[in-house]
Structure formats: structure tokens, C-alpha cells
Amino acid sequence: MTLKALFLNTRQRFISICQPLQTEDYSVQPEIFVSPPKWHLAHSTWFFEQFVLCEFKASYKCYDEDFAYLFNSYYNNAGTRVLRPNRGLMTRPTVDEVYKYRSYIDEHMLDFLSEDLTNEVKAVIHLGIQHEQQHQELFYYDIKYILGHQPTFPKLKNAIDLAEIDQPAKWIKIEEGLYDIGYEGDGFCYDNELGRHKAFLQDFEIADQLVTNEEYIGFINDGGYKNFNLWHAEGWDFIQKNDTNAPEYWHQVDGIWHQYTLSGFQKVNGKQPVSQLSFYEAYAFAEWKGMRLPTEFEWEVASNQFQYGQLWEWTNSAYLPYPNFAKAPGALGEYNGKFMINQMVLRGASVATVEAHSRPTYRNFFHPEMRWQFSGIRLVK
Template structure:
């Protein structure tokens, strides 16, 4: 696919998945970790304006000098920015103005891409495409949180479904040995996947299935949320202080568990994998089953034998750099490296992940208390 087509297809997809939003949906920020849809649309546009057009397109005219301040995220090298908790306070620019901004940048990018940019620019361009697709996934996290915490549980048009797990779990044995870890192909990857290296693994067995809602209800009904012996100290504090008794979006109605999904408020489907759980909950469930979570290296080695992609899978690995990790200079070097502390790795992909983000070496990462992402549990013994 030529660069222009890749760009236009990716950009149009974001517009398409937002088409059923109401104007009022675009600017809501119920929590600090939730970004408004309007901000996502503008920020992903600013990325191309900041790192491609402003740097490499001759005589490029910035659309609006204020937008860099409004829609920069965490790139300190790119200048000052609105603080993350304040993204939902912006009623201006309007939604229409944000779409006008997207159209302007798209026209400028198409014109630029017709000029056969350099290899250096192509690498930044590809990062911009991947970045846009990441924000399309984040959009689903955020809009689900925005709508899933409203009294009437509204929804949007979508085709997002978790597959049912029909077969009992099987245990796949992985032999003891030294294994290669990290990205090795001449294809796109993030810098945190590089630094291919060897690790020694003891023999282990990993489930070929994710933990189901039925399994998790058994965990709840056993009194697990009241049993401190199952939890990390931080996890126990987290569920106690926040009065957590079930996964995100779960509610008990007339004695039966229901959950908010992107299809609406429905009875919990017992055959689907449990989703929207924190690392703390995943760990406690594993303790309850007298098993454990895989390390990210165990997961990567086993990935050839498991069917993944329904939910991001928590691992018991801290997010740390691989050997010989190096980051790019300037703002783009802030993409991953500076977050390598106090976060845990998730592997795989989810039903809201772009197709080309699903690879066995992809290292997603979140703080252990986060539940709004599409996260699930796979066990090891």
C-alpha cells in the first residue's frame, strides 16, 4: 500500500468510529486517565503537523498556533501543554473546528506524500500511523468509560464482540531452555521491543484459554474480595479504598451479574473471557487458583501455541528496558522510555486493537490498578 493510501485509510477509520457520537460526547473527561474523543482526534492530527509537516514540508503554515499547547500530550521537548486533567475543560475549539483541523492537515499531508519523502520522513510517518491507531484503541477505552458511567448506559455503533470460549482449557507445556526474546524482523516495531536477547526459562505450563466470566464469578462468590490473603498489599488497599467487588462495568441486579458493554447493559455472558480487571485482581485470581500469571518472556515464548488477541493479558513482569535499549533524541525519544517505572507489561492485543499492532513482541504497559483498558487473565502453573 502506498503511503498516501495508508495515511488516508487510517485517518478515515478514526472518523468512521466516531460517526455515531453526539456532540456532547466529544468533550467529556470523567477521570484523569480518560481523554475526551475530541482531544484524541486533535492530538493525533497535531502529531503529523508537529513531527512531519512543520519539520519537512516547505512553506508549511501552522493551522493554529494555540493547538500545539492544547493538544500536545507528554512531549516535553515539543513545548508546553494543557495538563492532562484539564483536557475535558476545553469547550473550544469546537468539534467542528477539530474536524476542520483534521481536514486541513490531511490535505497538506497528501500533498506532501505525493513528493516521495525521504527514508527518515517515512520512518516518522510510519510512527505517526501507528500512533493514530493507538489512539483509535484508546478512544474505545475512553468512550466506553464515558458512556458506561452514565445512568442510562448509552452506546455507539460498533462491531466489537468478545468471542465465547467453548472448550475447556488445555495446558501447554513449554520446556526448560534458553530462548530469544524481542523483535527480530525487518518490520515496524517500537523501540521497547528492541534489544533482542536471551533468557533462561524453567519448564512451565500455560493455559490455552483466557479465564472466563464464569470462572471469575466463582472467584467473587468464594469471598475473594474479602480475603486479604489473596492480594498484594497495594492491591488489597486498592480494592478496599475504592470499594471494588467485581470487574469494571459489572453491577449486580436482582441477584444476577450484569455488565456494560459496547452493545449496552447486558447479563454477564458466562462463556466470554473476563475483561477490565486490574493486575491486582488478575494476581488475586491466580492466587485463588493456586497458580500464577506468566512472565512476559514466558508469554512471548508460548505465543506461537496460543490463540491471543481477545484481550490484553496481564503478565507478572515490570515494564523495564531490554539490554542495549536506546531511545531516539528529542521529542520522539519520549515515546516509551520515560515510562519504564512503576508499570506492568501486558501482552497480546484486544478486540479494539488495530490489526498491525498484534505481534508476539508487542509490549503494552499500564499501572497495576488500571482497569479501563480491555485486559484479561491467562494462567500458568
């Protein structure tokens, strides 16, 4: 696929997945970590305007000078911005205006993509495409949170669902040894995947399946959320403070566990993988089983021997730079490097992940208390 076709496909996909929304859905921000769909649509568009058109297209005229302030996310080098908790307060610009903004940028980008571009420019455009694809996945997290905290639990027409796990987990043996870690190849990767290096691993066994809802209900029924011995101190404080006793979106109705999915409110399917868990919960479940979570290096080495892609999988690795990691200069250097503290790595992909983001070396990362992302558990013993 040409760069121009990839750009157009990515931009059209975001429009497509937003089609089931009502106008009122676009501007809601029920929590600080949730961004309104309208903001995602505008921010991913601003990225191309700020880092491609304004930077490299001499004849380009900015759509609206205020949009850089309204739709910048965390790029300090790109100027001031609306604070993240205030994204849901913006009823203006309207949804219609944001779509006009997207059309304006698309028109100029497609014209620009017809020119003879340098490798430097192509690399920035590739990053912008990958960036928008990330926001398409974040859209699913956010719209599920928005709809899942409404009284009637509305459905989303283009819902994505988890497949059942029909067989008990088998254990994959990985021998002790020195292994290569990190991205190698000519395709796209993020800077946090670079710095290919060797890691020594002790021998271990890793499950070929994710933990299921049925298994997790066993943890709940055995008092898992009441036994402080299973939890990190910080995790125990978190579940006490937030009165947490089940995964996100779970509700007990007449003694039976139900959950909100994008297909609606329904009984928990025991055969599906358990999802919407914090790192704290994943760790506590592993403790209850007398096992542990894999490190990100263990996961990467073993990943060619099991299927992944239903849920991002928590690892027991802090998000840190690889050897010789170097941030790019300017605003684009803020993409990953400045977040390498107080976060845990997740590996794999989820049902909401665009295919291009599914590779063994991809390093996703979240704070350990976060549960709104599509996250699950794979065990090691």
C-alpha cells in the same frame, strides 16, 4: 499498501469509528485517565503537524499556533501543554473546528506524501500512523468509560464484542531452555521491542484459553475480594479504598451479575473472557486458583501455540528496557522510554486493537491499578 494509502486508511478509520457519537460525547472527561474523543482526534492530528509537516515541509503554514499547547500530550521537548486533567474543560475549539483541523492536515500530508521522501521522514510518518492507531484503541476504552458511567448505559452502534470460549483450557508445556526475546525483522516495531536478547526459562505450562466470566464469578462467590491473603498489600489497599468487589462495569441486579458493554447493559455471559481487570485482580485470581500469571518472556515464547487477540493479557513482568535499549533524540525519544517505571507489561492485543499492532513482541504497559483498558487473564502453572 503504500505509505500514502496506509495514512489515508488510518485517518479515515478514526472518522468512521467516531460517526455514532453525538456532539455532547466528544468533550467529556469523567476521570483523569480518560481523554475526550475530541482530544484524541486533535492530538493524533497534531502529531503529524508537529513532527512531520513543521519539521520537514518548508512551505507549511501552521493551522493554529494554540493547538500545539492544547493538544500536546506528554512531549516536554515539544513545549508546554494543557494539563491532562483539564482536557475535558476545553469546549473550544469546537468539534467542527477539530474536524476542519484534521482535513487541513490531511490535505497537506497527502500532498507531502506525493514527494520523494527520505527514509528518515518515512519512519516518522510510520510512527505517526502507529500512534494514531493506538489512539483509536484508546478511543474505545474512553468512550466505553464515558457511556458506561451514564445512568441509561447508551449503546454504541459500531460496538465491538468478545467471542465466547466454548472449551475448557488445555495446558501447553514449554520446556526449560534459552529463548530469543524481542523483535526481529524488517517491519515496524516500537523501540521498546528492540534489543533482541536471550532469556532462560524454567519449564512451565500455560493455558491455551483466557479465564472466563464464569470462572471469575467463582472467585467472587468464594470471597475473593474479601480475602486479603490473595492480594498484594498495594492491591488490597486499592480495592479497600475504592470499594471494589467486581470487574469494571459489573453491577449486581436482583442477585444476578450484569455488565455494561458497548452493545448495552446485559447479563454477564459466563462463556466470554473476563475483562476490565486491574493487575491486582488478575494476580489475586491466579493466587486463588493456586497458579500464577506468566512473565512477558514466557508469554512471548508460548504465543505461537495459542490464539490471542480478544484482550490484552496481564503478565507478571515489570515494564523495563531490554538490553542496549536507547531512546531516540528529542521529543520522539519520550514515546516509550520515560514510562519504564512502576508499570506492568501486557501482551497480545484486544478486540479494539488495529491489526498492525498485533504481534508476539508488542509490549503494552499500564499501571497495575488501571482497569478501563480491555484486559484479561491467562494462567500459568
